[in-house]
Structure formats: C-alpha cells, structure tokens
Amino acid sequence: MKLAKNLGIATVAATMSIAAMSAKPVQAALVNYGFTVNATSGDNPGQYFGSFQYDDSTLTNTGIETLGVENGLAVAFNYLGTNYTEVDDTDFDSFPIASFNNGEVLGLSYFVADQFLIGSDPNIPDVGGNKFYLIDQSVNTTEVGTVNYTKVPEPLAVGGTAIAGVMGLWMQRKKRATKVVG
Numbered sequence: 001m002k003l004a005k006n007l008g009i010a011t012v013a014a015t016m017s018i019a020a021m022s023a024k025p026v027q028a029a030l031v032n033y034g035f036t037v038n039a040t041s042g043d044n045p046g047q048y049f050g051s052f053q054y055d056d057s058t059l060t061n062t063g064i065e066t067l068g069v070e071n072g073l074a075v076a077f078n079y080l081g082t083n084y085t086e087v088d089d090t091d092f093d094s095f096p097i098a099s100f101n102n103g104e105v106l107g108l109s110y111f112v113a114d115q116f117l118i119g120s121d122p123n124i125p126d127v128g129g130n131k132f133y134l135i136d137q138s139v140n141t142t143e144v145g146t147v148n149y150t151k152v153p154e155p156l157a158v159g160g161t162a163i164a165g166v167m168g169l170w171m172q173r174k175k176r177a178t179k180v181v182g
Helices: 002-022 156-180
Strands: 030-039 045-053 064-068 074-079 084-087 096-100 104-112 117-120 131-135 141-149
Touching: 002 104, 030 074, 030 104, 030 131, 074 104
Parallel strands: none
Antiparallel strands: 030 045, 030 141, 045 074, 064 096, 074 084, 096 104, 104 117, 117 131, 131 141
8 A cells, every 4th residue: 555655656746847838828928048158268257147038939940049148138138247138239229139050059240349259160150050250450360268058947947857756765764764664
C-alpha cells in the first residue's frame, strides 16, 4: 500500500516537472537572454554584462531571421559604468536587431557611436553576432573580444523543477523515517 502511495506521489511530481519544462505557450512569449562581453584587449579589458528581450511571435524558426525594436526587442548593457539601452543605438529606428538561424540565436547587432559595436562584422550590420568591437571617433573599429549569450529560463520551468525536487526529497526523507521505525 505504501509503495503504491509513494509511486503515485512520484508520478504526480514527475508529471508536473515534465509539464512545466515542456509546456509551449499557444501565444507569443517574451524571451529573455543574458549576455557577457569578454573584452580581452583594448583600453578596458574585462567582463561586461547585458541582457535583451524580444517577442517571439513572428519567428518561424526557418533560416536566417531578424527581430528589431518593432518586435519588442529591448537591450540593456552596462559598459564602463554607463547603462545603454536600445535607444542608444545610432540607428534606433532600424536597430538594434537580434539574429536567428533556424530559431537559434546568432546574436545582436548593436551599435553605439564612438563607443562599441556588438555584431558579426562591422561591414554587415544586418546580421547579429558574437564579436565585440571598440569604435573611435573616426568610426574605426577594432575587435577586442567576444560575446556569449545565455537564455534565461522561464519561471514556470524553474518552478516545476523545484517542486519536483522538493517532492523527491520529501519522499526520500519519509522512506528513511519508515525504515528507521520498521
């Protein structure tokens, strides 16, 4: 009887966890990414952090695609103690953009005059990437580092995993307590 009860609780916990992790919303979702710039050369080597968010409703996950501010793209980046957002991009009406290949993030194309560029190649601004460039007042670019992107998990998936973990620990504790008594 106890085995059936414990098996039932474990099944419910596992089902909740799997449902939370694999649930796909019927409607569009806001997707969040964090990024780290690893500047290895230039005047200010070090790590700098940022994030971006977008509405994925227009993505088809087929081929090369880009999303911009018209798709809810919002960027936040702290470089040398200054906070930059999407409105700081020199061509704010058209940029920044986030690029995707078959639904996978290629990266940002984000240009702040006389400061920096995040992208793939300064000569190809229509494709985002994972390189970090410094820009001087003459608009000369110098590659000084790389950019790493990490998807921020949705709260529902994290919550489902936490619930399943707590349920598993509770069952394990209860099983040990039963062995000690019996």
